[in-house]
Amino acid sequence: MQSLVSAILAQVGSIVLGKPKEIRLALACLLAKGHILIEDLPGMGKTTLAQVLAKTLGLSYQRTQFTSDLLPADVIGISIFNPENKKFELHQGPIFNQVVLTDEINRASPKTQSALLEAMEEHQVSIDGTTYVLPQPFFVIATQNPLIHAGTYPLPESQLDRFMMRISLGFPDIAAEKQILKSESSHNSYKKLLPCVDTDKLIAMQSVVSQVTVADNIIEYVIALNHVSRRQDFAGRPLSPRAGQALVSAAKAWAFLEERTYVIPEDIQTVFSSVCQHRLESTSTNFGAQEENIADYVIAQVNVLKPLN
Amino acid sequence: MINQSFSPERFSLSPQNSWALLICQCLNLSLLINELSVWMLAIISLCLSGRALTLIKPTLKLHRVIILLLACAGCLAIVVTGQQLGVLLSMLHLLCFAYSLKGLELNSRKDFYQIVLLGIFILASVLVFSQSLFISFIIFCLFILNITVLLAYFCPTQNIKNPLIKSTKTVIQSIPLAIVLFIVFPRLSPFWQVPSAKSAQIGLSESVTPGDIANLARSSELAFRVKFTSDIPKYNQLYWRAMVMDEFDGRTWQQSKNSALKNKDNSTNITGEMTKLVGPQTRYQVIAEPSYQKWLFSLAVVDPKSLEANQISILPLPNYTIKSSKAISQTTSYQVTSYTATMRNYSLSDNQRLTNLHIPRGNNPRLQAQGERLNLAYPDEVQRAQAILDIIREQDFYYTLTPPLLSGHELDQFFYQTKKGFCVHYASVFTFMMRASGVPARLVAGYLGGEYNKQSGHLSIYQYDAHAWAEIWVENKGWLRVDPTAAVNPERIERGLSQELQQDGLFNNDLLNLHRYKHLAWVNTLRLQLDSLDYQWARLVLGYSSKVQYDLLTRWFGHFQAWKIAAIIGGALALMMLIMWLVNIKKSKNKPLVKWLTQYQQILAILKTKGLEKPVTMPANQFSDLVIQRFPSLTVTFIAYSQCFEALMYQALTDEKKKQRLSEMKQYQKQIKAQLKNFK
Numbered sequence: 001m002q003s004l005v006s007a008i009l010a011q012v013g014s015i016v017l018g019k020p021k022e023i024r025l026a027l028a029c030l031l032a033k034g035h036i037l038i039e040d041l042p043g044m045g046k047t048t049l050a051q052v053l054a055k056t057l058g059l060s061y062q063r064t065q066f067t068s069d070l071l072p073a074d075v076i077g078i079s080i081f082n083p084e085n086k087k088f089e090l091h092q093g094p095i096f097n098q099v100v101l102t103d104e105i106n107r108a109s110p111k112t113q114s115a116l117l118e119a120m121e122e123h124q125v126s127i128d129g130t131t132y133v134l135p136q137p138f139f140v141i142a143t144q145n146p147l148i149h150a151g152t153y154p155l156p157e158s159q160l161d162r163f164m165m166r167i168s169l170g171f172p173d174i175a176a177e178k179q180i181l182k183s184e185s186s187h188n189s190y191k192k193l194l195p196c197v198d199t200d201k202l203i204a205m206q207s208v209v210s211q212v213t214v215a216d217n218i219i220e221y222v223i224a225l226n227h228v229s230r231r232q233d234f235a236g237r238p239l240s241p242r243a244g245q246a247l248v249s250a251a252k253a254w255a256f257l258e259e260r261t262y263v264i265p266e267d268i269q270t271v272f273s274s275v276c277q278h279r280l281e282s283t284s285t286n287f288g289a290q291e292e293n294i295a296d297y298v299i300a301q302v303n304v305l306k307p308l309n
Numbered sequence: 310m311i312n313q314s315f316s317p318e319r320f321s322l323s324p325q326n327s328w329a330l331l332i333c334q335c336l337n338l339s340l341l342i343n344e345l346s347v348w349m350l351a352i353i354s355l356c357l358s359g360r361a362l363t364l365i366k367p368t369l370k371l372h373r374v375i376i377l378l379l380a381c382a383g384c385l386a387i388v389v390t391g392q393q394l395g396v397l398l399s400m401l402h403l404l405c406f407a408y409s410l411k412g413l414e415l416n417s418r419k420d421f422y423q424i425v426l427l428g429i430f431i432l433a434s435v436l437v438f439s440q441s442l443f444i445s446f447i448i449f450c451l452f453i454l455n456i457t458v459l460l461a462y463f464c465p466t467q468n469i470k471n472p473l474i475k476s477t478k479t480v481i482q483s484i485p486l487a488i489v490l491f492i493v494f495p496r497l498s499p500f501w502q503v504p505s506a507k508s509a510q511i512g513l514s515e516s517v518t519p520g521d522i523a524n525l526a527r528s529s530e531l532a533f534r535v536k537f538t539s540d541i542p543k544y545n546q547l548y549w550r551a552m553v554m555d556e557f558d559g560r561t562w563q564q565s566k567n568s569a570l571k572n573k574d575n576s577t578n579i580t581g582e583m584t585k586l587v588g589p590q591t592r593y594q595v596i597a598e599p600s601y602q603k604w605l606f607s608l609a610v611v612d613p614k615s616l617e618a619n620q621i622s623i624l625p626l627p628n629y630t631i632k633s634s635k636a637i638s639q640t641t642s643y644q645v646t647s648y649t650a651t652m653r654n655y656s657l658s659d660n661q662r663l664t665n666l667h668i669p670r671g672n673n674p675r676l677q678a679q680g681e682r683l684n685l686a687y688p689d690e691v692q693r694a695q696a697i698l699d700i701i702r703e704q705d706f707y708y709t710l711t712p713p714l715l716s717g718h719e720l721d722q723f724f725y726q727t728k729k730g731f732c733v734h735y736a737s738v739f740t741f742m743m744r745a746s747g748v749p750a751r752l753v754a755g756y757l758g759g760e761y762n763k764q765s766g767h768l769s770i771y772q773y774d775a776h777a778w779a780e781i782w783v784e785n786k787g788w789l790r791v792d793p794t795a796a797v798n799p800e801r802i803e804r805g806l807s808q809e810l811q812q813d814g815l816f817n818n819d820l821l822n823l824h825r826y827k828h829l830a831w832v833n834t835l836r837l838q839l840d841s842l843d844y845q846w847a848r849l850v851l852g853y854s855s856k857v858q859y860d861l862l863t864r865w866f867g868h869f870q871a872w873k874i875a876a877i878i879g880g881a882l883a884l885m886m887l888i889m890w891l892v893n894i895k896k897s898k899n900k901p902l903v904k905w906l907t908q909y910q911q912i913l914a915i916l917k918t919k920g921l922e923k924p925v926t927m928p929a930n931q932f933s934d935l936v937i938q939r940f941p942s943l944t945v946t947f948i949a950y951s952q953c954f955e956a957l958m959y960q961a962l963t964d965e966k967k968k969q970r971l972s973e974m975k976q977y978q979k980q981i982k983a984q985l986k987n988f989k
Contacts, residue, residue, distance in 0.1 A: 213961040230466055232321045262960045265928035303925040305906060305958075 001205060002259050007196045008056050015052045015190050016045055016169075018176025025167050025274050026053060026141075028253035031209045034164025034246060035120050035140040037105075037278070044169045046143040047103055051190055053141065054099035057202055058195025060135070061099035066108035068153075072115035075102075076125045090127060095119050098135050098199070105142040106152040116140065117159045137202055157237070157279075164246045165271070166278040205256075212252040213262035217307070221265055222247050224307035225272070228298045229280060236280035236294045243279050250275050265304045272299060320417045323465040326458065327364050330424070331357065333458050334412060336451055337428045338405055340435045340444070346390065349402050352383050356409040363413075376413050383410065401434060425459045440640060442846035453480050482889075489881040493862070493874055496855040513551050513602075513754050513775060516563035519712075519719060519733045528772040532756060533597040533606055534844055535768040539590060542608070542649065545802050547758050548778065548790065549606040549770065553628040555665050555751040557744075559672040560719060562737065562752045565664050586612055588650025596642040596847050605631050606756065606770075608647040615646035620854045628751075629653060629788075642852040653788040657749060665749035665782065668741060673721045676738065680745025690748045690783045694791055697742050701735060701796040704728070708798035732801070735793035736777045749782040753790075757802070765841040905957045905971060908978060912950070919988050929954055943984055950977035 005027075012023045026049065029036045038046045047063075054061035064075060077093035094100060095116070102116060119125050120140050124133045142163070145152060160166070172180065197205070222244050230238040251267040258267070273295040280294045322330070335357060342350065356379060363369055383406040391399040408427045415421055432448050432455070453476050460472035533549075554562035592615075595606055609629040616623045621641060622634045631645070657665075668677065687693040705728055712730045715722050723730055724738050736752050743750035757776035759768035778792040795802040863869050866877070913923050921939050923932045933951035937944045953974040957967060 213959070215959040215961070217958055227466055232323060232465065264930065264955060264959050266930055269928065300926050304928050305909070305925075 001208065004197055004201065004205070005257060011056050011193060011196055012049070012052050015193070016049045017179050018172040019045075019049075019169055022167050022169055023049070024254075024257055025165060025271065028250055028257055028271065029165040029274075030057070030137075030139055031206055031256060032164060032246075032249040032253035033137065033206060034249065035142070035162060037160075037163040037166040038141065038143045038169065039146060039166055040143075040168045040170070042145060044171070046169060047101070048190065049169065050101045050141040050143060052193065054101065054139075055190055055193045056196050057099070058198050059098035059137070059139075059202070061101060062094040062097045063101040063103060064094045065103045066105050066112065068107055068109060070108045070112050072112050075112060075116050076119065077127055079128050088128070090130075090132075095125060096132070096134065098137055098139065100138075100140045102140065102142045104144060106144040106155060108153065110153055110156075113153065113155060113159065117162050120162050137199070137206065160278050161240065161242060163278070164250060165274040167274050209253045209256045210249075212255050212260075214248055214252065215262065217305075218251070218263050218265065218268065219248070221268060221302065221304065221307040224302045225268075225276075225298055228301040229276075239276060239279055243276060247272065247275050269299055320415070320421070322415065322421065322462065324364065324367075325469060326461045326465060329461060329469055330421075330458050331360055331364065331412065333428060333451075333454050334409065334424075336454065337431045338409065340447065340451070341401065341405060341431065341438075344398065344401060344438055345405060346394070346402070348386055348390075349383075349406060352379065352386065353405060353409040355379060356406075356413060360412040371413055376410070379413075380410060397437070404431060404434065421462060422459075425455055428455045428458075440851055442843050445846075449480075453477050456480065486881060486885050490878065491853070492858070493877045493881070495874060496853075496858055513600075513604075515552070515602075516561045517554060517733055517737075517752065517754055517777060518561045519715065519723070519730065519737055530772045531598050532600075532770045532772050532774065533595055534847065535606075535759060535770065536594045536596075536766065536848075537768070538592045538594070541761070541768070542591060544758050546608075546649065547768075548608065548753075548776075548792075549756040549759075550609055550630045550753055551604050551606055551755040552630055553751055553753050553780075555628075557668060557741070557752075559669040562740075586610065586648040586651050588648050591647045591649055592644070593647075594642060594644050596640060596844070596852060597637055599639050599641075600637050603633050603636055605633055605637070605643065607631050607645050608649055610648050610651040610653060612646045612648060615644060619643040620856050640847055640851040642848070642854075652786065654782070657782055662749055662782075665751050666744050666747070668744050673718045673741065675718075675721045676724060676741055677745045680742045680747075683742070684746040690781065691786075691789075693746055693748065694739075694743060694781055697739055698791070698793060698796040701739075701793055706730075706735075706797045708794070708801065732794040733777045735797060736779045739791065739793040740779045743779070743781050751780050753778050753780055760840075762837050762841050762844065764838065765844050767841075767844050769840055769844070905954055905974060908974065909954050912978060912981060915982065915985055919985060929958070940985075940988065943981060946977050946980045946984065950974060950981060953977065 008027060009020070009023060012027075013020055016023060026036055026038075030053070038049060040046055051061075051063070064070075073093065075093050076095045077091050079088040079090050081087075082089045100116075105113060105116070119134060123136075123138055124131055126132070144155075171177075225247075226239045226241075226244050228234065229236060247268060248263075250271040251263045254267040254271050255261070255263045276298070277295045280298070338345075338353060338357075345353070359371055359375070359379075363371060387399055387402050387406065394402065404427070408424070408431055411420065411424045411427065415424070429452065432451055435444065435448055453473075456476040456479070457469070457473045460476050461467075461469055464472060552564055554564055556563050556565040590612075591608060593608075597605060605623060607630070611625050611629065611631055613625045616625060616631065621643060623643060624632050624634065626632055633641070683693050683696055687696055707729045708731060709729050710731055712723075712734065713727050715727070720734075720738050720741055723734050740750040740752050754775075754777050756770045756774045757778075758774055759770040761768055776794070778790060778794065780788045780790055782788050792802060859869060862874075866873050909929070916923070916936065919940075921936065923935075927935075929951050933947050936947050940947075953970050956962065957970050957974065962970065
């Protein structure tokens with residue numbers, strides 16, 4: 001199973017160059033059954049990462065470009081009357097795929113955003129009074145531009161909370177950028193990729209991840225981190241128990257990727273910024289120097305060996 | 310940089326804790342409500358409600374000027390009324406005022422500590438005013454609450470219940486040690502005298518003008534308790550003498566100067582040839598409540614030798630009362646032996662005779678005239694007294710606690726017109742007439758009777774048992790007690806005052822006063838049980854003087870020596886620590902996590918002395934990299950050690966594997982320690 005993991009990582013890494021940590025985080029998120037939000041400037045390879053992941057994991061996927069005039073029916077599907085057999089027939093939307101790639105999610109209207117986000121939470125959609133269960137495994141990989149960009153509808157806090165992780169890719173280093181510019185357009189390269197795993201294997205990996213041991217000490221560590229954010233004088237928003245759950249699941253997946261059967265504090269510390277940064281920031285302010293540090297600040301408040309002291 | 314931008318040191322109290330502190334403040338202060346003056350209560354409630362306002366509306370900030378004004382107002386008021394209040398009460402006012410004002414200025418952790426400490430100090434100061442079991446219990450509970458508020462500050466996100474449980478546990482754990490210290494620790498006399506707390510005296514007053522005792526009779530406060538070690542005399546023989554009033558100015562009876570003075574010659578009179586102590590002995594212990602007066606209670610005639618064994622110095626006076634050398638400002642107990650059948654003073658000095666015959670000229674002329682007529686009609690003094698009692702019995706006299714006001718020749722007016730009064734009126738009239746008829750007579754004030762508590766076998770004498778009676782001096786018989794109240798209201802003498810009081814509904818309006826419900830059997834039983842409990846408290850705890858302590862310790866540990874005391878205290882401390890340690894060992898067995906964690910921390914401590922400190926937020930694995938960089942020779946052992954620790958901390962291991970890992974870890978630990986010794 002670990003060979004599969006390294007194969008996946010190698011394949012994704014061959015297309016998305018110079019970003020091994022971000023790739024691992026994205027994979028960890030998917031193994032922990034979480035949805036992922038990739039946030040960065042245009043042209044940084046967000047969409048490429050999403051597409052390569054879907055392709056490599058061998059899942060059915062469809063990409064939807066979110067725009068301001070996109071309607072909920074465009075995402076989840078619609079019943080259309082068929083005059084031949086005089087019946088309504090369901091035309092499934094892109095959401096009926098295992099991997100749903102929503103590009104630039106913050107450019108769609110809040111109505112459409114919520115339609116998608118409901119499906120993310122419930123793993124099912126209702127059309128014309130009928131409930132349809134979505135395929136398993138079900139991932140939403142969303143990308144968005146930073147909020148300061150024009151023409152965006154920022155996701156409200158409650159919906160940001162649905163994403164287990166938010167990662168940003170950042171600029172590549174010189175070597176990687178050189179290689180990107182030298183190679184042929186990534187547009188074509190990922191189409192040739194073959195899947196490394198199938199659905200069954202992926203589900204098996206997920207169940208192994210869920211069996212990773214989490215010691216009481218680790219749970220206490222997570223609680224202590226949460227409590228730091230709940231102090232009265234804390235600058236950011238407090239972390240919810242769901243944030244704690246997400247943190248534990250993500251840390252389990254990270255431990256799995258690190259070939260361990262138990263979680264250690266490093267796992268928590270590694271995933272903490274990705275899992276909690278977007279839950280800690282208050283949306284009222286834009287990116288500031290303080291909030292870049294807010295996750296680090298929380299980590300710096302807690303004693304690892306005796307968290308609750 | 311991070312620390313600066315988030316400033317974790319800023320002081321803040323969660324709303325829950327702020328309210329807890331405020332409620333705690335109110336409760337602490339409420340114990341002193343009777344001692345504080347009205348204006349101080351007003352200022353305090355202003356301060357507290359100001360604090361409450363800021364809690365309800367967090368945006369609201371009291372302006373500095375308002376706080377300054379409040380501070381000035383309080384200080385000014387204390388300065389102005391300081392003279393009136395006396396030192397202790399002014400200090401208490403200042404304390405309470407500062408305590409409530411400080412709540413408006415909670416800016417740092419230091420302020421918070423101060424306010425909690427002040428609260429505990431206020432609780433302690435309540436004990437100056439009352440030391441009863443009930444108050445002590447309430448103070449104990451409030452003490453726990455104060456500690457809880459302090460604890461809650463350190464866990465602001467928790468429900469207040471947790472610190473409450475914790476502080477209760479802590480305080481209860483400390484009780485055994487407190488008891489040991491209470492019993493064993495030397496009872497030093499106070500370094501300074503607490504000034505008399507109450508300017509207003511309690512109970513009887515130094516002088517009696519008809520009308521005073523009616524007020525007293527309504528109070529159900531405890532005056533003193535008596536425990537007889539011999540047979541208890543009959544109710545109608547329990548005339549507790551407090552003071553003798555032999556000087557009459559036409560309106561008011563008071564003690565004449567020479568009888569109040571302790572005159573050595575006179576005091577030998579009691580034991581000398583004149584007064585021989587005869588008849589049955591009555592031995593008893595009196596536990597007097599604070600009266601802020603010097604006189605004490607006893608039955609006549611007291612054996613002066615029996616007073617010598619007491620803790621406080623008590624002087625017998627020639628008029629058969631006893632007096633303490635200091636005012637009774639706290640619950641005090643003393644032993645007395647009385648010989649009730651002893652005759653008092655065969656002879657009377659000329660001086661004394663003059664004092665006890667004196668009536669102002671022209672005062673109450675009708676009574677004077679009648680007295681002179683009686684002198685002619687009955688040559689025998691005892692018969693003369695009996696004649697007066699007959700008049701009172703036969704005529705239309707009426708015993709009441711709410712007599713009409715008297716003016717002018719008050720006794721004349723009472724005797725011939727209103728004919729309504731209580732013990733003081735009858736005793737005054739009787740004494741006056743006896744003097745007018747030429748018999749030395751005087752008024753005695755004190756208490757009559759007492760309530761017998763079957764459970765602990767003691768008598769409780771309440772303020773409503775206050776009584777006044779008369780004494781006449783007869784040749785060859787000495788001073789004879791005559792109680793004219795018996796002529797008008799025999800029941801008062803035989804059984805006490807309470808029944809009437811219930812009919813009159815005179816116990817103020819205090820619904821909680823259990824004396825009010827004496828007719829309900831279960832309430833009465835409850836009241837007596839509480840009384841008996843309170844008696845034991847007064848006897849065992851409040852009455853635990855240095856003499857009692859000395860006797861007790863001598864009985865337990867033989868000859869009294871300082872090192873023994875030190876050894877007992879040290880032993881008790883060691884025992885407590887041992888118990889705590891054992892309890893903790895048991896707890897840590899349930900939490901095996903501590904074992905390897907403590908071991909790991911030992912290594913951390915050693916590394917710290919070598920100049921390598923582990924940042925608390927750094928996980929063990931990362932730290933091992935740091936160690937290897939610094940001490941390359943440790944590479945192998947420390948990585949293995951770290952792995953063992955990590956596995957024990959975070960891996961799901963069976964107990965066997967845990968033991969195995971732990972022993973491995975111990976071995977590595979030894980190696981690391983040995984290797985580290987080489988580094989400097």
